[in-house]
Amino acid sequence: MKEITARLWENKMYGTTFGKGQYRKAIYNGTLEIPSPYAKYLVDFEEVEAWFHFPKSPIHTEMAARLSNIPTNEDGVLMSWIYRYENGVKSAIEGYAALDMNYSRITIQIDDSSHGINEYRELPVRGCIARIPGKPTPALIATSQSELNSPQKPSTNGVFAGGYKQALENLKKYAIQ
Known part of the structure; x- marks a missing residue:
């Protein structure tokens, strides 16, 4: 299995229009990166019905039609x-990603056979602190x-090793006396 990293940003343009009657529906925008061989993919997370009813490429329309x-x-x-991003060009591939905020996990299925990448992953999702x-x-x-x-990366502030619990314990121990 290949290593994979998903980074998601809040879409500041969510709900704004880009044409008459056309609204931006993605709540999160993000990237999926695989380091070896390097591949970068783009994702736009939206509500399930909008995702299903409005695919933007023939590959994704075909995938949606296969759902029973x-x-x-x-x-x-x-x-x-999922879209492959290479040399400034977005190209649709067979694949999807599901973000489940109830259980803080992301499910990723990438079938990019032209580049030899076929990955399925379920990963825990953590918040980042600037x-x-x-x-x-x-x-x-x-x-x-x-x-x-x-060691922890700076933007995660210890979240991967239960940093919030440790921070709370430190607060109770040193600040609240």
Whole structure:
């Protein structure tokens, strides 16, 4: 299995229009990166029904037609088609990603046979904290890379090793007396 990292940013353009009666429906935008061989994919997470009913490429339309049941919206679940991003060009591939905020996990299925990548992953999703002012920091991150477990990357602020629990314990121990 290949290492994969998903970085998701809140879509600041969500709900705005880009044409008459056309609204931006993606709640999160993001990237999926595989380091070896290097591949970068783009994702736009939107509600399940919008994802299913409005695919933007023939490959994704065909994938949606293969589903036996029409999916419906679920609270806290977002879906995305996957696009390969190479040399400034987006090309649709067979694949999808599902973001389940209820269980803090992301499911990724990438079938990019032209580049020899066929991956299925379920990864835990963590929030990121902006540590360097002005530097873009993703809102959420999910990875299979072991380097993020220890030592901690600055933007995760210890989240991968239960940092929130440790911070709470330190607060109770030193600040609240």
